[in-house]
Amino acid sequence: MDSPAGKTTSETPAFLRALAGETLKVPPVWLMRQAGRYLPEYREVRAKAGSFLALCYNPELAAEVTLQPIRRFGFDAAILFSDILVVPQALGQKLWFAEGEGPRLEPVADAARLSEIDSEANAGKLDSIIETILRVRASLDRGTAFIGFCGAPWTVATYMVAGRGTPDQGPAKTLFHADPALFEAIIDRIVAASITYLNAQIAAGVDAVQIFDSWAGALGPEDFRRWCIAPTRRIVEGVRAVHPQARIIGFPRGAGRLIPDYVKGTGVDAVGLESDIDREFAREVIQPLVPVQGNLDPLTLRAGGPELEEQVEAVMGAFGSGPFVFNLGHGILPDTPIAHVERLLKAVRG
Numbered sequence: 287m288d289s290p291a292g293k294t295t296s297e298t299p300a301f302l303r304a305l306a307g308e309t310l311k312v313p314p315v316w317l318m319r320q321a322g323r324y325l326p327e328y329r330e331v332r333a334k335a336g337s338f339l340a341l342c343y344n345p346e347l348a349a350e351v352t353l354q355p356i357r358r359f360g361f362d363a364a365i366l367f368s369d370i371l372v373v374p375q376a377l378g379q380k381l382w383f384a385e386g387e388g389p390r391l392e393p394v395a396d397a398a399r400l401s402e403i404d405s406e407a408n409a410g411k412l413d414s415i416i417e418t419i420l421r422v423r424a425s426l427d428r429g430t431a432f433i434g435f436c437g438a439p440w441t442v443a444t445y446m447v448a449g450r451g452t453p454d455q456g457p458a459k460t461l462f463h464a465d466p467a468l469f470e471a472i473i474d475r476i477v478a479a480s481i482t483y484l485n486a487q488i489a490a491g492v493d494a495v496q497i498f499d500s501w502a503g504a505l506g507p508e509d510f511r512r513w514c515i516a517p518t519r520r521i522v523e524g525v526r527a528v529h530p531q532a533r534i535i536g537f538p539r540g541a542g543r544l545i546p547d548y549v550k551g552t553g554v555d556a557v558g559l560e561s562d563i564d565r566e567f568a569r570e571v572i573q574p575l576v577p578v579q580g581n582l583d584p585l586t587l588r589a590g591g592p593e594l595e596e597q598v599e600a601v602m603g604a605f606g607s608g609p610f611v612f613n614l615g616h617g618i619l620p621d622t623p624i625a626h627v628e629r630l631l632k633a634v635r636g
């Protein structure tokens with residue numbers, strides 16, 4: 287089947303065939319956060335690296351943890367092991383992870399602080415991530431696709447402005463109401479850095495990139511158009527200007543009924559679906575526009591029980607008759623039993 291992403295053959299990895307619009311009998315499957323703390327082999331390498339960020343910037347170890355879930359489970363796609371917050375760090379913002387709590391940054395909430403982070407000071411840090419991609423590409427078999435990623439400008443900006451994760455994205459919302467020009471300037475920096483970064487990832491060998499907009503659901507329709515759709519479109523255009531064949535997955539988590547606008551407005555090739563989306567709406571209104579990816583609830587996977595197979599069936603029943611990539615609706619939880627992942631794969635693949 288022809289698509290903007292180019293021609294596929296039976297040799298093309300299943301994940302890329304689905305992204306190109308093919309309906310497959312057995313959908314390709316990978317899981318968000320598939321490299322992570324639920325795997326003992328990950329915890330071992332993470333301890334060796336010393337910290338999460340040290341692991342992200344160590345190409346040998348980051349490549350190793352990227353490949354671990356592929357070796358153990360044979361997922362259809364590997365995702366680069368890194369984080370969305372390496373982009374603000376590359377822009378010169380201080381970043382660290384408070385053990386057991388999450389990311390911390392020195393907040394950017396006025397023009398003076400923005401001028402400080404408008405530097406290329408740390409741009410070299412991203413070189414080590416590109417090196418990770420070269421290493422993974424060299425050892426990944428041809429049937430397994432390789433996914434790169436960045437955070438969407440809105441979601442990255444929520445962390446840059448608040449200096450941490452917040453329940454309601456209040457600090458970022460306050461700033462775009464109080465000083466939209468300053469907020470726009472922050473978004474512009476993220477857009478420019480993300481285009482450069484994704485283009486470098488594609489040049490180094492990833493097959494597709496995903497743009498994570500984890501906090502898209504926090505915005506009403508107008509703000510969503512301005513702060514999610516418009517900047518994401520600029521990234522899509524900036525990537526396609528250099529790599530016209532690039533496959534781009536958008537994941538505006540929580541956008542629900544605004545997803546069709548997002549797909550048309552951004553030009554992404556495929557879209558991720560959160561767990562609590564109305565599946566009938568997604569099948570009837572979103573999937574005819576683009577291939578969809580999702581949307582098993584990570585809590586269902588963690589809980590196991592007969593409900594797990596039932597819910598896998600429900601996801602497959604909703605999306606399996608069109609172009610579809612099986613995934614979760616958000617990242618796998620750190621206390622998920624490995625046996626549940628094995629059961630999920632069996633249920634998807636038969």
Ligand code: CP3
Nearest residue numbers: 318319320321322338365366367368369370388498500617
């Ligand atoms: O999917 C993958 O396996 C690829 C790696 C990946 C990570 N983070 C590794 C990670 C990806 C794609 C991300 C994206 C990311 N990072 C997002 C968007 C997706 C989402 O989850 O909503 C966001 C918002 C972040 C920022 C971030 N990084 C937070 C809020 C946290 C703390 C919460 C947590 O789970 O600990 C992180 C840490 C993080 N990123 C870990 C991993 C494996 C855990 C670090 C550890 O090993 O202790």
